[in-house]
Amino acid sequence: MQLFEFLNYDFMKNALLAVLIITPLFGMLGTLIVNHRMAFFSDALGHSAFTGMAIGVLFGIGNTSVSMMLFAVVFALLLNYIRHKNIVSSDTVISVFSSLSVAVGLAILSRNGNFSKYSALLVGDILSITGKEIIGLLVILVITVVFWCVAYNGLHSIGINQSLAKSKGIPVALLDNAFVVLVALIVMLSIRWVGILIINALLILPAAAARNIASNNREYHLFSVMISVFSGVLGLIMSYYLNVAAGPMLVLVASVIFFITFLARRLFHV
């Protein structure tokens, strides 16, 4: 069939497999990120990839994924600590740290005019993913589903009212930190394929769209995952035939769906 002609190429097959793993993962994660109003937080986290990579390059670590993950985990825990201190408006502080980490990363990576070597990190390249890396992503998906089954109720409760969650014996600090560490790891492991500039859109858009039309948690997750997978597959196919980068196409599809659900809510719900 004409439409699936792109599957004749191995790199497209791999890309499709990767999309089929990454998108449900992001659809799921996004639900709680939106619930907890952490859109800006996860954005800052994505930006910290620069610093993580720079640190790896600086210390000559062969696999910069390791340094990226380590830095992101530390960064996430720090941001989370700030988020819960009500001293300064937390979005301002997150913004400061986000800018700082981007600046440090760019400064180091652009030494001797070498930045073009790393610019692929900005938009990502899902077409370059290998079979081994796909299996890695699959493992993360499984871990996330298990984590969700164990921790979702608690995290959901914390997002709605922390004091109430605490009074119910839910381990607030533990779950909250475990969650941001998980987000940090997933963002860093997928950022090479998705890109710093659009990774947050993929986390937020499907959940935000699902929120417009869902009335309970089951619907919320189902819609979010469905919208995410649909945008991923359609975006990938469109990128092939239109000869555009896959990531941006995917975000475009998800954005259109967001606006459709937004209108649907206004028309039918109120």
Add this chain to the structure above:
Amino acid sequence: MEKKVKTAEKGARGIRIKGRFVEAEKPAVYKKNAYKKLLKSKPCGFHRVVIDKLNVRAGATTILENVSLSIACGALTVIIGKNGAGKSTLIKSILGEIPYEGLIEFRDLKDNTIGNLKVGYVPQHLNMEKNAPVSVYDLVAAYTSRVPVFLHKSKKLYEEIKERLQVFDGASLIDKQVGDLSGGELQRVLLTIACTPVPNLLILDEPVSGIDRNGRKLFYKILNDLKQQYDLSIILVSHDLELTAEYADSVVLLDRTVLKEGEAKEVMGSEEFKEVFGYAAF
């Protein structure tokens, strides 16, 4: 019969009243079987929540100083005071959310033992926008069970929650979206969560606005029933002095420390009350 009582005693915490073993509160959330029916046991009169010489500081400022209270089971204690008097701080310390000096404990005067204080809490508001995809079932189930609410709706749990909601006349709310509830309905749902399992101490932070007078009155009536039917103490932070006067067993006037404590008439007619609120209610 005797044997049965003994085995029950071994496995569970509780007290003996007139030879009958009355189990204390059910184990906290996160445990299996947290969904037994609300355990009805009239107030025994021997349980006290004791707060002794409580001090809370934030940096150089003292928010609460030398607060001492004794709250009996079966009693509705209402805390009143101006904004910034330290009411929320007092609640936060009892909930264990902020560091404090002093003592907060749960005593059984009958045999002078100290038990584990189980607190139920009804917050002032939820951090949730109107269209949040959360049904009443989701809300209650997430706070009180381990069945992952994103994955499936357990039929058994659904029926249990419905039954619990019905204690506060709320069974019909179970499928509603939380954002669509009225202020009074939400309060009853939150009461259901706070009373699963039945706590020793129920703390309620009354919303300043959003509930009309009839709704508020109904709420005070529910509290009144609750304290008569269950073995628990109730602390209510109230903004409605009139209903406080009508329903409170004891009133605490708070302004950094306990200014006055006693029956509603006594407190509201006092000089201290007049100084804080600018008029005497009685």
